[in-house]
Amino acid sequence: MNIVVCVKQVPDTATERKLRSDDKTLDRDAVDGVVNELDEYAVEEALKLKEAHGGEVTVLSMGPGRATETIRKALAMGADKAVHLSDEALHGSDALSTSYAMAQVLKKIGFDLVILGSESTDARTGVLPAMLAERLGAPQLTLVNKVDVDGSSISVQRLTDYGFDKVEATLPAIVSVVEKINEPRYPSFKGIMAAKKKPVETLAIADAEIAADQVGLGAAWSEVVDFAAAPPRAAGTIVKDEGDGGAKAADFLAAKKFI
């Protein structure tokens, strides 16, 4: 089975994240980059499926040069090789552009299964897996916490507001995973050393037949008009419980008309 797992380098959420004042995009230089947390679950699921069914796991990442750190981590976990889509022209791409560019790469490299984290911690739109399914005409098996593959059939559990749906489809397919689907492994020392020798193919947009006028900030389908740091919340009233903390909180709720 040819599994492609998509990973994204995102700013560490423990640091203060900012937008750039010039073009209103995420300031990636100001913060440490880490692997998007949910993507680690995607990598783990890809490795487990490979271990059970054989095949190969390819890491796909779109991002600037430093995204190689993230790619190496996925390789150190056990993925076989990587494709890094990296081009200045991609800077500022929105979800529509990103899904277009990634779909072009996926068409070029081929896949039986694409696995992604269900959202990134930076933009948090959660739309990319669905957009990829739409663009590639592949079944959308998203927000899943269980995946079973049997030959060319795949069945998953998709989380819903009321519980979950059991969903069936035929490969090739697009899967997005939620936390708790598995427990991502830590790269071993051996894995980290081996990752340094694994092949990473870097693609520019022309290599994947990505049209320059469909990507980047200039092509974005939506734009940030304005932004500002959120004003700090007005300092609240903090009381120490002296046996009446619950009653005092009830007074507050009553004053605010919640009770």
Next chain:
Amino acid sequence: MSEILVLVEHVDGEVKKVTLELLTLARSLGTPAAVWAGPGITGDAKARLAEYGAEKIYVAGSEEIVGYVVAPKAELLAQLVAAKSPAAVLVAATAEGKEIAGRLAVKTDSGVITDAVGLGEGFVADQSIFGGGVNVQSKVRKGTPIVAVRPNSTAPEAAAGAGAEEEVSVSLSDGAKAAKIVERVKQEKGARPELTEAAIVVSGGRGVGSAENFSVIEGLADSLGAAVGASRAATDAGWYPHQFQVGQTGKTVSPQLYIAAGISGAIQHRAGMQTAKTIVAINKDPEAPIFELADYGVVGDLHQVVPQLTEEVDKRK
């Protein structure tokens, strides 16, 4: 005024509150037209949609629309966008709502904005990003604006519309039928409102201490008619089911009132609740970052404070 399509969220034939909020919002920007996807519309549901301003109700009642993951609903909306040229399409910013919006954006070559917490003239949307640290105004600049709006962004207000029903038949492509739903498993959540939609959420964290002790959190939630949430520490410990996790890798909620008990308020959690209108925190540690967000905070043991609060709420109801 131009039509604004509002995709109706419904469960067991009942219209969800977020749809009434979206209709209210749509009324301020154009003429709301509700879109009902799937079978099971009732007279009551139609009356409810009209009560909140739906001038038209497009009903695509075929079973097929709900038999496959997401894609059929996007095809239905794309068909309506082509036929009716609406000024915008509004969906609820639930996980599935955002996926529908995403596919619709690709189909109609339109921009999409997710997790709007407000929407104004020119369909300029307000968003709160980076765990609530930055407020952004954004807008779509190509195609038909598609906006996924978070529940509890607007107070629903009734204002009658004509509610004229129009049946819509959709011919689904094969591609839309690629991911077949073979079974729906409903997990018991009792009579509590749904987490992402609830006006009040009571959440417990590490300080709760055990699965059994979550009954304290549930007790307060039930006396307030609230949903129950949990921090990642609590769901990781197995004290409460994962689907109730509020935070960066869980659900995002934006209720009128959020009560955090035994939750320190790490970024992981704040990213999921910071846009709540009023925040009450109960924690033993006076240095807990959650108090920086709190409109009202009690420094104390939740096992004492929460039961007393529950008792007081019951007394004063």
